[in-house]
Amino acid sequence: MPAADPDPTAGRDRPRLLGAADVRQMAAALDLRPTKQRGQNFVIDANTVRRIVRDSRITGDDVVVEVGPGLGSLTLGLLEVARRVVALELDEVLAAALPATIAERAPAYVDAVEVVHADAMRVASVPGPAPTALVANLPYNVSVPVLLHLLALLPSLEHGLVMVQAEVADRLAAPPGSKTYGVPSAKAAWYADVRRAGAIGRNVFWPAPNVDSGLVAWTRREPPATTASREQVFAVVDAAFAQRRKTLRATLAGLAGSAPAAEAAIVRAGVDPRARGEVLGITEFARIAEGLQEEPG
Known part of the structure; x- marks a missing residue:
């Protein structure tokens, strides 16, 4: 029977996770007032952190990107499992304070984490080995653009879980x-x-948000086989949903130059011009993008 893979945390003291009192004390020491502008709602429940880490399915082989680590609640949980964590933090005060928190509460793991003061929506690279996982409590006001930017920027990402x-x-x-x-x-x-991976209650945050939270898990796959570029396909997606209740023939007229040209391109893609964007998958959008690039006849 083959030997089990060695536990990367063996022989090391586990990180001490943050509780509600810890988070409030740290915030007070930093004179920190969480802002809605930056989507700052800090996780104060260690069991929620453990659940996120468990459901993310990261292993000791993973290099994890975390966005918005804040005071370090999730960072400490990730360090217990991952090989390395790169934490992208926009807030200068929080970015400066996080290394000291790691040194105090997870001294055996200080070499396994790198804090980067950067805007995750504009970052152009991530230092160190190619990251394999994205696990984060994403700032809710920019969660979708941040997720899409990092998926495009880091093709080495294989899986992830975001709140x-x-x-x-x-x-x-x-x-x-x-x-x-x-x-x-x-x-x-x-x-x-992409799949839904559960719900998170409001009471596990400080301050408690005015909205409910959910977990989204994803596993990387190859994009549709197409001669169209991602930008061309996404332009079709944007146009198709700009006027959700209109047909593709109408919504794509601007991209094609006219409604008849749009209809011809849609037909070339094998799609009904009377359909609406809400019924198409990404493969159909890719075929339409190809159709828009082709000369009729």
């Missing part, structure tokens, strides 16, 4: 034809298979 507003979680995981299917659903499907 977002419940309504956004529904949209990201929605299949074609459902009421919540839209631009986020279609664009996320370009990169990955």
Whole structure:
């Protein structure tokens, strides 16, 4: 029987996770007043952190990107399992304070984490080995653009779990034809298979948000085989949902130059011009993007 893989945490003291009192004390020491502008709602429940880490299915082989680590609640939990964590933090005060928190509460793991003061929506690279997982409590006001930017920027990402507003979680995981299917659903499907992975209560945050939260899990897959670029396909997606209740023939007229040209391109893609964008999957959008690039005849 083959030997089990060695536990990367063996022989090391486990990180001490943060509780509600810890979070409030740390915030007071930093004179920190959480802002809605930056989506700052800090997890204060260690069991929720353990659940996120468990459901993310990360292992000791994973290099994890975390967005918005804040005071370090989730970072400490990730360090217990992952090989390495790169934490992207926009807030200068929080970015400066996090290394000291790691040194105090997880001294055996200080070499396994790198804190980067950066805007995750604009970051151009991530230092160190190629990351394999994205696990984060994403700032709710920018969760979709941050997720799509990192999926595009880091093709080495294989899987992940993010916490977002419940309504956004529904949209990201929605299949074609459902009421919540839209631009986020279609664009996320370009990169990955996406699924809902559970709900999170409001009382595990400080301050408690005014919305419910949800977990979204994803696994990387190859995008549709197409001669169209991602930008061209996403332009079709944006146009198709700009006027949700109109037919593709009408919504894509601007991209094609006219409604008849749009209809011809849609027909070339094998799609009904009278259909609406809400019933198409990312593969159909890719075929339409190809059709728009082809000369008729």
